[in-house]
Amino acid sequence: MAANRMPAIRMPAIRMSDWRSYPAQLLHFWRASLQFRTVAITVLLSGLGVAILGSYMSISIGDNLFDSRLNQVLAESSKATVQAQDFFDSDLATTDPSRTDLEFLGNTVLSNIRATTTSPGGLGVAIYRSPGQQTPVTMQPAASRGFPDEVVSPALQDAVENNRGADRVWWQSVALDDGRPAIAVGSLLTVPNAGFYELYLVYDLGDAQQTLAFVQQTLALGSLALVLLIGAVTYIVIRLVVGPVRVAAEVSQKLAAGQLEQRIPEKGEDVIATLARSFNGMADSLQKQITKLGELSRLQQRFVADVSHELRTPLTTIRLAGDVLYDQRDTFPAATARTAELLHTQVQRFEVLLADLLEVSRYDAGAVELEVEPTNLVRLVEDAVDSMRLVASERGSDLRVVAAGGYFEAELDARRIRRILRNLLGNAIEHGEGKPIVVMVDSNEHAVAFTVRDHGVGIATDDLSRVFDRFWRADPSRQRTIGGTGLGLAISLEDAALHKGYLDVWSEPGNGTCFRLTLPRDLDSSIRVSPLDLPPAEAVEELGEATGELPVETLGTMEGASDD
Template sequence: MNLRPRFSLKRLLRHGRAEVRRSLQARTVALTVILTLAVAIVFSGVSMVSVRASLLTQITSQSRADYSNMVQQAQTSLDAADVSTAVQIQQLVNDLASSLQSEGSSNLIGVYLWSRDTNSRAIIPVSTEPSYQSLISDDIRSSVASDLDDSVFYQPVEIPGDSGMPGSGTPAAVLGTVLDFGVAGNLEFFAIYSYTFQQQSLTQIQLSLVVICALLSIVVGVVIWLVIRGIVRPIERVAAASETLASGNLDMRVTVDRKDELGVLQQSFNTMADALNQKIDELEEASVFQKRFVSDVSHELRTPVTTMRMASDLLEMKKDGFDPSTKRTVELLAGQISRFQDMLADLLEISRYDAGYAALDLVETDLCEPIETAVDQVDGIAQAKRVPIHTYLPNVQVLTRIDSRRVIRIVRNLLANAVDFAEDRPIEVRVAANRKAVAISVRDYGVGIDEDKVAHVFDRFWRGDLSRSRVTGGTGLGLSIAMTDALLHHGSIRVRSAVGEGTWFLVLLPRDPDQGEVADAELPVNFASETPDDLRVTGGFGVATSQVTHDYHEVRRDTMMGRPL
């Protein structure tokens, strides 16, 4: 059985608010319709007040005129009457009331006559519509009874409706005066006029204005919708083209189909796209030339640097026979040539990455072996800086398909960077592994890196502190090369750092790069959040298999002393 969703005004309003918030077109239409409706309501209200006042003035004037004619007619009839007995007088008054009722205006609903004086010749009160006699209030009767100038008194009243509620009836008016009837004394003459027709006309006008306001708002809303749609649609096409262009499709263009300001926008977008495409081509060409220049220079410099290295080695062998000043010069020369060779090696490696020639030589290897090799290679630098390196390795093999040469370089570069900033505090190297991935942790407790600089640590030629004395003499390429080596393994390197607490690198590699990247949820250890200075991690260090978790044995290397503890 299919259940149709029930209509919900609350859900409709919530959807409408959401649409107004997210859509300029809907927001403009809604605002225009509301303003149009508000103006129409105000205009209708003012018009209704004016029409009501005009109708009231008109019908009051008509009622007064009709009543004045009836008073004149009645007075004439009374003056011309030749009656003497009470029966004749009563008959005359009865006939007069009937005559006035029949000859009065269409909205006359009742005529009332009764004696002003109470004497033997007083007549019986006459009324053509007794049911409305209660509308003649004591106030107007008192006013008419006390009048001596034959004035006409007017009082607005309301004929009760069927519900009996105030305001639900029909407006009416009571007019009263005194007629001079010499035989029977003065007569009080009242007439009640109904404004039913005028009230119906006013109601019809109100309904017409409501319909006109609603139709006007709908028409204005539709017109504004069409107008805004004609403006928004071209802008949406330009925005969609911008997203496509940003995604890498540099051939994306928009059709220029207008001659107004939107046409200028379309043409400007195409001009911008052409200029951007041209600039990207120029930058790519310049980048190719730059990479080729770096590669060519690096290759060309290898031969003279090798010759210089040979000459330096020869001088090194004979430096003991030189005077102290020359001996120091030879030592400085050897150090700078070594640094130059390292720089050339890094530049050549970068050029191979850029040229797309870098490839992995994957061999199943115990991950602990390249880590220990990298630690041994950094021992000398750590001794010079008096920084202890502590390694905590699993007591079982962690067999992983890796390119050992690149993993050694990754760990070595991370350790060299840590030594530069450890400031005599220890560096810890740990390993975590599961069936999918391995993680190599390198953490120092040194000065740390500012939060806004952490994102740049893998940029080429970037250094965290240019004023710091660097024993390693790095080029600013080490961490960039380490990241590239990790990416070649379909892995990554993640870093967190806090000033005064140190820096923590996690090298995350799949156990089999041919299987592709490993999802974060399947990593043995990872940082707990994306915050650059949050040093908390999830997971644990160790080797987890499907059956058992192996504990650590501890291999601590104190490079200050140069021997294992």
Template sequence: MRGLARFGPIRLWARSLPFRVVLSTIAAAIVILFSTGWFLMDQSSRGIMDGKTQASVAEASAVVASMQTTLSTTDFRTTSASEQISRLARDAASRGQAGSQYFVVVETPISQIGTAGLAADSIPDSIRQAVANGDGDGLWSTPTMIRFTDQREEEPGLVVAANLDAPGQEPYPIFFLFSTSQEQRTLAVVQQATLATGVFVLVGLSATVYLIALQVLRPVRAARLAAESLAAGHLEDRMDVVGTDDLAALARSMNHMAEELDKKITQLQNLSLVQQRFVSDVSHELRTPMTTIRMAAEVLHAHRAAFDAASRRSSELLSAELDRFEGLLTELLEISRFDAGAAELSLDDVDLVGLAGDEVNSLQRLAEGTGSVISLDADGSCVAEVDGRRIRRILRNLITNAIEHGEGRPITVHLRSDDQAVAIAVRDHGVGFSAADAGQVFNRFWRADPSRGRRVGGTGLGLSISLEDARLHGGWLNAWGRPGLGAQFRLTLPRRAGEELHGSPWPVVPPDVKDLTRVSIR
């Protein structure tokens, strides 16, 4: 079916609105014309045949009345009834043949009298039976096919039957056969004219509907092209407004939308420039006071041994909180760059195995302070085109988060790669989180347990920045966790910058969790 959809009427139906309109119109017109033609032919046939039947019955009735009058005035003492019947039948046949009006057959007990060459089966048995059962005062009629005993072709006709009454004799059935060939030819002409008219109407209607569809769709197509042009960034393009009808109103609406869109985009661009300038100004203005505060704090921290206990503790808290404040300020400025769209990549071919090993070694001491041990599980070397500084920051944030929530249990950094992508997964076996919280962990300043304090520092922005860094690379950052089973954060990056990801070399669910339904969660 997919193959058929690429070609022929199915593709035209799917892609061409004029084709659908014309085809629907043709289908509706065929139904209407067929119904109208059938009604017209039915009424014509009824009218013509009813008229022929009435005329035939009237003609036959007049002939029968004349013959019956002659029989009534005949002196049967000088002639027999059969002789008179035969004479009247031959006279009636002669008159019918003279004007090619009808054929006559009179059946007597001895023979069949009437038009010569007429086949006996031209008279249906049904009308013979009706005449035989009649009271002799009525007329009967029915369609038939008139057949001949000579070389003449059969033709459609109408049989009108009656009874002739002779005194002292059984009724004599008489049959008049009227040809309806002329009426059939008239009906054929009417049928041909109806069919030709239907074809002409159908073709003309299809052409008219197609032209109307094109006339209506031309502004719609122009609107589509204008919308595509606007989407491509050509905000100065406008549609031509012609006339005052609904299509002109559509063009005016499209132009108004383009103007408003241009204004909004200009405002957003100006706002983005202001935000970028703000970020740059804040970064520059805070650098000097922060440097001064840092120098003063270092001096106090270096001479804390000479202070009393309260002052010494204050200097230590000042130094620790100043470190955290600097980290928070740096991450806030980075988040602002992401929001302003000012973040850019500095791409280079980086050995991710070496980078991950450096980060594991640098954070090993911090992990040991909480009882955890970090190990690296890498399958050979892996070189990818990435921004090394941002990937290092992502890995640092993920490992720090694992140390924070790892409950002193082992932490493993897995690194796998294939021809298209590379995956770095940080797996811990700590408190974990519910499946419903998997979409919340990357929100800024979000905590699964608000009452839980931070033990290894952090600002609450690390995972948010990591997600933005991953997106900036065109990669994925997925989170999996279950209460009591720990968590795993998986970073997937394309091997070459700009390539689209279609899969990851490492699964989202850790391989060590085989069947969640069999694991006891406590």
């Protein structure tokens, strides 16, 4: 029933070309509806069972009707044969056969047989002379009016002729001209001085056929009604069972969507009611725990934000005082000057850490918004690399940029992307062991991407899954030399997700590390494939390392590019 209503509700406009989608829609409906699937399976199996049982009953009833009618016909035929034989024997025993009108005698026998036959459906009687005889007298063949000669087959005639002297009758199922079934019965008569004659009787089985057709029609209608009744009962029962399950599924979806106050209605004392009470108890417990955890998270976020804000004022004072001391360090003794330098460095690091903590608290609170604008990714990468080139030179690393050309302009927040790149460059410089660091930029029709590849110590395979954790370090004993806070990669991952992109990493111990950032060209589109492999092909090797410096190589045009 539900399947019949679905097309009328969900497909108000049907086109001739939509018929191809019917199998897919039916398959989807079959998978989605437990109620329809159960009712359909029940109806099909019950229909198959009823069809098998009805066919067996129809065949059994048909066989019983035929056997009963056959027994009746054979009894009547045997009686008619005995009656005709007795008539010939008694009449010709007292008269001279040569002076007797055998034709009249044969017609009399036929009349007597038809008069004494009580079986309904008799179509006629016929007496034929058996061929191949030489007798003193001959009786002409005789048949009642309307006798169907065509139904007396040669096979039946042979059976009667070849069993002379056998006291029995022979029968055969035949079909009349109009298709009605019938039975032809033959027996052998002995006429004194006239030889052997064959007696044939034909019985119409149309009445039995009508009875069988009525029984079959009754069975078919009864089977159809039974299958429909089974389907209706199954539908009602499944509806009673599936209804609460559907409600539970809808409530669970709402709970998963954050509507923690949703509950399943509790009715009765059966198993479904017990399930509802258990589910509601679980939902109450989850709501309490989630509310408690949410409150703790809010308190933690607020605490971090408040502490960060409160620290900014004394930190500003300390930084100003430290700057004064740092500017006058040349007038101090060596130990005091070194102390002023350490104070200046650590205050700067603390200020960066405080800014990162504030940024993390904004992400946790969901209060971060993008300020996107059309930006040329190549020029943004050039600016970030130039700003880090002095730091890289101090560590002995060359920064190299390779731009393959393409659709470089994209809608993005330049400040956040620049921060991601600076964090990745800082890590590459920190762990690159003075080897070249290559930044590759490329794009396709749907996405832009850049990679930062160093050839340093690399990261162990077991540690790759933790590189974006907050404050995590692969080697805790290793000292930071360029002021990292341990939050750079975590913030970079959040910035990438905010742009609907992704940041991933490849690394091999002793062979270096490569980070790849892939972003959609605009926030409304999706990324199908990244423009760069991970790690990308080492095209830099072909540019020549003898000079120690490699220029930015941009292949292709960049129409409409704009500075960030």
